Amino acid sequence: MIFKLAGTTQATNAHRISTRCPHCGHNGTFELIGTDMANQGRIFGLRRCPNERCLGHLFFVKDSNSGNILITYPSDTIPFDKENIPEKILNAFEEAIVSHSNNCFIASAIMIRKTLEEICVDRGATGRNLYQRLQDLGSRIVIPRELIEGMQELRLLGNDAAHIESNTFNEIGKDEVEISIEFTKEILKAVYQYESLLGKLRSLKRPTAENNFSRTFL
Template identity: 55%
Template sequence: MKVSLNTVAKMDVGTISTRCPHCGKEGTFERPINDVYDLSSGPQGHILGIRRCPNKICRGHLFFVMKSQKWDIFDTYPPIKIDFNSDGIPDRIRSTFEEALTCHSNKCYISSAIMIRRTLEEICHDRGASGNNLKQKIASLRDIVILPEELLDAADDLRLLGNDAAHIESNEFSQISDSEVNISIILTKEIIKAIYQYKNLLSELRNLKRNS
């Protein structure tokens, strides 16, 4: 983003409420140093600034760009990823899905769609689903794991999204949007939770009852 030095002015937009890209916690971000001002490129331009995470364990710095007309953040560094609880997730599945989240946060939507598809492949491999391709493996998964029919249908739709993204011959690969990948990530999170995390949550609940 190119900003003319002649239009830059010092200002203060105060604290900013957002989620920390370092520790993942929500918070009201404060100034890192008292004499570091925000910069504005004018009433129709952008505001640039830096804040610090209020979490005393983290204290990570966040660089932001804000639209001065709407006073909302539209870009940050590091990028803020969609939150994801990785407890109880096998390493290969966790690292693959986290790469999909990283791609999405950096606005690399085609790459994110491909990694979502790869996440499904890793889930099928981990659960021993068989087949010559991912479509057959997802069909096999229906007999191995207990999932709502809607999530199993969603897995097949996610397979198609990632497949379109991976092939340049597809007319759809260049049209994958933020909202399309965002809902795909939400569905993948639900599939992961249902397969790997609900059982652990139930075990924790039963342990609490036994110890109470």
């Protein structure tokens, strides 16, 4: 996206910018740096994260009529829990999220498909193509049937993005990719994080309480 700055003037007052910090992830009202500039119904400016442990820099473009933030840099990304996700899978999914944040929706769909392929490799799923590997994956991991079916839908979205002759989806845009990212997050939780979460819960139990429960009810 290109914004031409010919005829830019100083904004009459500082504009309130409230958003999630792309550096630390905290929500807040960002602090003014320098002077905002105005051009053709848009406001351009610099802000600083109010979190004292971050103080990260943010550039923004805002529509002066609607008040909507048109773009920020660094761009905001969809948050997700990275714990226990293998490196190759994490790298693929992070690239999908970064592509989405920069409005590169086709690239994001392709990397979501890549994430599924890496999950299959990590769990030893076999087959001649991704469809068969996902089918095999369903027999190797214990997750809800809806998530296995959702993987096949994500596979088709990524296939549409990678091959121009595919036409399963009417389009690959912001809504399709955002839903796909949220679904992939649930898949990653089910495959890599629920077991760890259960382990943390069990570690909080007092051994004596467990023994008393056993003697009473078993």
